[in-house]
Amino acid sequence: MDSALLVKQVNLSMIPEIITIPLRHMASGDCLSLQVYKFRGSQPGKKVYIQSNLHGAEIAGNTVIHHLIKFLQNSKDTDLVGEIWLVPVCNPIGTNERSHHFASGRYCTYEGKDWNRIFWDYEKETNDLSRFVQSQLQFPVEVIRKNYLRKIKEKFTAANQVTQSSGIPYTKKFRYQLQSLSIDADYLIDLHSSSNQGLTYLYYFRDRQDSAKYFQLDFGILLNKYDGDAFDEAFIKPWLALESALQGLGRNIQFDVEAWTLELGTGMQINPKSVAMGVWGIKNYLVHKGVLQTPIDSPGNSNSHAMSLKSRTTDTRYYAPRGGMIQLQVELSREVKTGDTLYQIISFNKEGKLPTVINIVAQQDGLVYDVATNQVVNEGEYVLATI
Numbered sequence: 001m002d003s004a005l006l007v008k009q010v011n012l013s014m015i016p017e018i019i020t021i022p023l024r025h026m027a028s029g030d031c032l033s034l035q036v037y038k039f040r041g042s043q044p045g046k047k048v049y050i051q052s053n054l055h056g057a058e059i060a061g062n063t064v065i066h067h068l069i070k071f072l073q074n075s076k077d078t079d080l081v082g083e084i085w086l087v088p089v090c091n092p093i094g095t096n097e098r099s100h101h102f103a104s105g106r107y108c109t110y111e112g113k114d115w116n117r118i119f120w121d122y123e124k125e126t127n128d129l130s131r132f133v134q135s136q137l138q139f140p141v142e143v144i145r146k147n148y149l150r151k152i153k154e155k156f157t158a159a160n161q162v163t164q165s166s167g168i169p170y171t172k173k174f175r176y177q178l179q180s181l182s183i184d185a186d187y188l189i190d191l192h193s194s195s196n197q198g199l200t201y202l203y204y205f206r207d208r209q210d211s212a213k214y215f216q217l218d219f220g221i222l223l224n225k226y227d228g229d230a231f232d233e234a235f236i237k238p239w240l241a242l243e244s245a246l247q248g249l250g251r252n253i254q255f256d257v258e259a260w261t262l263e264l265g266t267g268m269q270i271n272p273k274s275v276a277m278g279v280w281g282i283k284n285y286l287v288h289k290g291v292l293q294t295p296i297d298s299p300g301n302s303n304s305h306a307m308s309l310k311s312r313t314t315d316t317r318y319y320a321p322r323g324g325m326i327q328l329q330v331e332l333s334r335e336v337k338t339g340d341t342l343y344q345i346i347s348f349n350k351e352g353k354l355p356t357v358i359n360i361v362a363q364q365d366g367l368v369y370d371v372a373t374n375q376v377v378n379e380g381e382y383v384l385a386t387i
C-alpha cells in the first residue's frame with residue numbers, strides 16, 4: 001500500500017490508550033490504582049474528562065462509562081474531534097467500603113472528610129487576579145485561556161507536592177491524582193447519584209444554562225451557592241472568577257470551559273432508566289459541543305421535553321423533628337403544594353403514654369427529588385428534599 005492510501009485510511013474502531021496509575025499502598029501490602037481510558041480522535045480538539053463513583057454508594061456512573069467505552073470503541077476516529085478521558089471507579093477506597101450490606105463510602109473516615117469536599121481551588125489560592133487580567137486585556141480569548149491555564153497548572157504543581165519526604169495525608173494525594181488528570185480539560189463531567197433515592201438531574205454553573213439543556217435530564221439545578229471544594233467547583237470557579245474580573249474591565253468573555261455533576265438516580269443501585277438518560281445526555285451534549293460527529297439515536301418522546309432549570313436557593317431539605325418510624329405520603333417526582341402532607345412520624349415515648357403520629361407538611365411548593373432510603377430516624381436526621 002502506498003503512503004497516500006495510508007493517510008486516507010480511517011480507523012473503523014477506536015482503541016483507547018489505557019493508563020493504570022498506582023494510587024495507594026495499603027497496610028496489607030495490596031496496592032489500589034486508578035485506570036484511565038483515553039480515546040483520541042483523528043483531529044485535535046477539546047479535552048473531555050468524565051469520572052464516576054467519587055462517592056462510594058453512587059455507582060450508576062460506572063455503567064454509564066462502560067456504555068461510553070463500548071460506544072467509542074465502535075466509533076471511527078474521524079467521529080471524534082479531540083479526546084475523551086474516562087475514569088470509572090475513581091475512588092477505590094469509597095467503592096470498596098461496606099457497613100454490613102450497605103455501601104457507605106461518602107467519607108474518608110480516617111480524616112473525617114467528605115470525598116467531594118477535598119479539592120484544590122485555585123481561586124482561593126490566587127491573589128493577583130486583577131494584575132493578571134490587566135496584563136491580558138488586549139489579547140484574544142484563546143491566548144488568555146492558555147496563559148491562565150498555565151498559571152493554574154504552575155500553582156497546582158507547586159501547591160500539591162506529593163513527594164515530600166515527610167509524607168502527605170491520603171486525601172491530598174488522591175485529589176492531586178484526579179485533578180492532575182482533569183485540570184486542563186475543557187469539559188468536565190462528574191457522575192454521581194443520590195446516596196438515597198433520587199431523580200436524574202444535573203448541577204450546573206452560571207451562564208452555562210444553554211449547554212445544560214443538551215443533557216435533557218429531568219431538570220437542572222444552578223449552583224449559585226457553593227458547597228466548597230467539590231470537584232466540579234474547584235475546576236470551574238477559577239474560570240468564573242476570571243470572567244467576572246474581565247467583565248469588570250469591560251471585556252465580556254465566556255470561556256468554553258464547562259463543569260457538570262450528573263445525579264443518576266438512586267444510590268447502591270443501577271437504575272436502567274437513569275443510566276440510559278445519562279448515556280444519551282452525555283452523547284447529545286458532546287454532539288452539540290462538536291466533540292462527537294456522529295448522529296445519535298433519539299431516546300424517544302420521553303426525553304423530548306425542554307429540561308427545566310431551577311435554582312439551588314429553592315431547595316428545601318426536611319429533617320425529622322422527632323425520632324421514630326417514617327410513613328412516607330409522597331413519592332419521588334411528585335409536585336407538592338405548600339401544606340400538603342409529605343410524611344408522618346410514628347413517635348414512641350418512654351413517658352408511659354401512647355405513641356403519637358406527627359404530620360409533616362410542605363413548607364413551600366416544589367418537586368420531591370430525593371427521599372431517604374431508611375425509614376427510621378433519630379431527631380434531626382434527613383427525610384426528603386424538594387426543589
Ligand SMILES: [Zn+2]
Pocket residue numbers: 054055058116192193
Ligand atoms: Zn455524590
